[in-house]
Amino acid sequence: MNDVLLDIQDLEVTYEVNNEVIRAVNRINIQLHKKETLGIVGEAGAGKTTTALSILGLLPKKIGFVKNGKILFKGQNLLDLEHELIRQIRGEVISMIFQDPMTSLNPVIPIGKQIAEVLEFHNSVYQNSLMSEKNKQKKTKAEIERLVEDILQMVGISPSRKHDYPHQLSGGMKQRVVIAIALICNPELLIADEPTSALDVTIQAQILSIMEDLKDKLDTSMIMITHDLGIVAETCDTVGIMYAGQIVEFGTIKDIFTGDRHHPYTVGLINSLPDIDSNQDRLKAIPGLMLSPTQITEGCKFHNRCPKCFDKCSTIEPNEYVKGSHRIKCHLFSCTD
């Protein structure tokens, strides 16, 4: 397909600390089409953030390593890019929103300056093939100021507050600033890493709608990392269910939420959503804990918690069952293809 923006192939990432190897991401495949939103869902430690950081080349130095695979962005492997080229891409072509707005802004720099900074970092004409579609000119100081005020307005903060420091803003306002930082350069891809989980429930909806609006206005594609299937149902076009560093199920939103074939983990996730219609007393949790990523296990990573586990699950790693856009990594279905 021609309109594939991001194609992650066989990505494998490990963390190595004190001779201990943590397999954070194990050979995942993800595709994102232009102007679409891809949801990556999974519990803490599943490797969602690691995947996002490897796209931007922001894995912690000397600790996180991409062991294998390709991250193709418009056909170009981001992992092959030189330092300077990937730096030019960050914030301008691909930008990221982090989980906790309380800590992701610098406490000693006014917010307006933190937004303007992004324009300054990218205020030169690059010889970067990935940016050829944009024709840009050097901006003056006044232009930058105006753009900052515009974007503040767009995220719903009065431009007069650009001289404020982060501690003078509420959590929701800080996250708006973070969104402004991410979007001021009109990126082609926005990665949002649990953008609302650190916020009050009442503010979550506001922030999500701001992001949705801006994304549509700016024609940005998005990766939405979350553990909340509700958010996925509202915002995403395709979904990857991630478990223990693997994509266990991948498909369009329709594939995931309808249809009769699902990975048992997805079934567990959907069942654990509270259901207003039925009179259930307690939430249905998935029993057990995710295997520690330091353990090397045979077979399916989910078998110890899986209600449908049978003999070969604990010994042989399942192949992917593929049907159209829908992929499931489970022995229950692999025999039928």
Added chain:
Amino acid sequence: MHKYVIRRVLLLIPIILGVTFIVYFILALTPGDPARFILGSNATDASVEALREQLGLNKPIILRYFTYLAKALRGDFGLSYSDSRPVFDSILVRWPVTVKLALFSTFLSMVIGIPAGIISALKHRSRIDVSFTLVSMIMLGMPSFWLALVLMLVFSLSLRWFPSSGIGGWQHFILPVATMSIGTSASLMRLVRSTMLDTIKQDYIITARAKGAPERVVILRHALKNALMIIITQIGLTFTALLAGAVLIEQVYGLPGLGTLTLIAIRSKDIPMVMGTTIFMAIISTLMILLLDIIYAWIDPRIKAKYVGGSH
């Protein structure tokens, strides 16, 4: 801003009172009767009693303390036992040497400690980091009075580059300042290193990288500013430690500062002199810490905003 300064100054008063009271209290409890000390062992009991009354020694200690403090604030620290001249006169002559020593050494410690700490943190776990850390451990454990002897042996007695003792031109300050800065630059380096390592791990540093900030900007604008903020307060403590630490070093290099003065006074049991010099140094230390607190508040927007009558 001046609201903050006033608040800090007001907070300083109980600290100065507490510090000076403790020093006064400790020294006033010295065994032996000052009156008999002044008059000598041949004096009659009656004349000793008369002098005690005259000196106010029969009054409760709290009263004596406040009388002393009131006089001290006017520059009257009493008379020395050994030469019966005003203590403050001796302090006036000697204090510039000690304060200069402490200031120069603070400066040198910063010049060495801060860049070394930054380099060590940025090259975390590299060979440079490991060797800097090891050298700093040795510097930290170095007994300063012994180092003073070694430097003197090498640079004055053998190489004859610098004078070995006494006061004169700037050459006389080089060895003492070098000696005094060894320990403090090591501890400053370790502090800068750990603060930088801590700062580099903060989320806003990843944010800055994700924005496309060049590495130089990430370090200089985003990490260093936050790290230096914490270091500023440490500089006050460095100065304070150096001021009091001058006692050992002045003695070795024969510098006529407050340290040498105190030491001679301790040896000759000249209590008013010891009291005068220690209280004087304690006050200078507290003032220095106050100054750095104010600088800190002036730089840190979080404190500044609280007192500048912000727009909200």
Added chain:
Amino acid sequence: MSDLNSLSLYKKESLWIKAWKRMKKNKPAIVGLVIILIFVFFALFANVIADYNEVALKQDYTQKLLPPNSNNILGTDALGRDIFARIIHGARLSLTLGFVIVGIALFFGVSLGGISAFYGGMIDLVIMRLLDVFMAIPPMLLMLSLVAALGPGLDKLMIALIVVIVPGYTRISRASMLAVSGNEYIEAAKACGCSNLKIIFKHLFPNALGPILVVATLSLASTIVMISGFSFLGIGISAPTPEWGAMLSEARANMRYNPYLMIIPGTALLLVSVSFNLIGDGIRDALDPRVKG
């Protein structure tokens, strides 16, 4: 109940064993430990190796300023005394003083900190304010005024040093005990009718042990250097006692032509002080691996 006990015991033990395993990998700390053990060995057997009165103190002008030889492996000083004997007796003195001073200071510091943390309220407030004032005085100034007031002598120097280091110990033990005292298991212990003393000794103290151990090890270094410093200035332990600082002070006169008289005691002091610092750092890293990053 016995199951619970053995479980908590197991957990506590594994924490310290884990810390020791981490520490074993820390080469500088192990080097420090080995150096200290060597000094401790010589200190313990100082009298067996060289008699105090006969070798370390006895002056013999016919033997003065000898270079190292088969009889005197480190040579002799200006009064003809064997330097090696004086160094190991100095080690005995310094290490004993260091451990005694730090031990007494620990007793007072941890008790005060425990009282402050456990009772809170007015008691806590009074203790903490008092500490604030003490800690506002530069330690060296406090030392000087105490030494001036108390007069010269070993016992007085020890009192002065204890007074100077107790406030820091108190503050740290209070902080680390406060960190757990709000925890539910303390509340649970109170609710179960556990006596105050039992709570303090069984639950609060063990928690303060780590940080206190680090600070105590580090202050062993500074205490030993401080003792020598004051002896060097002539207001601590005086000659002819084989104290390293006092030896340095004696060596000054002959420093130019017999520098080893000054180099040897200083090196001993440096080794001991750096080693304790290395061990202290090692313990800190071992107990809290996050700090190392």
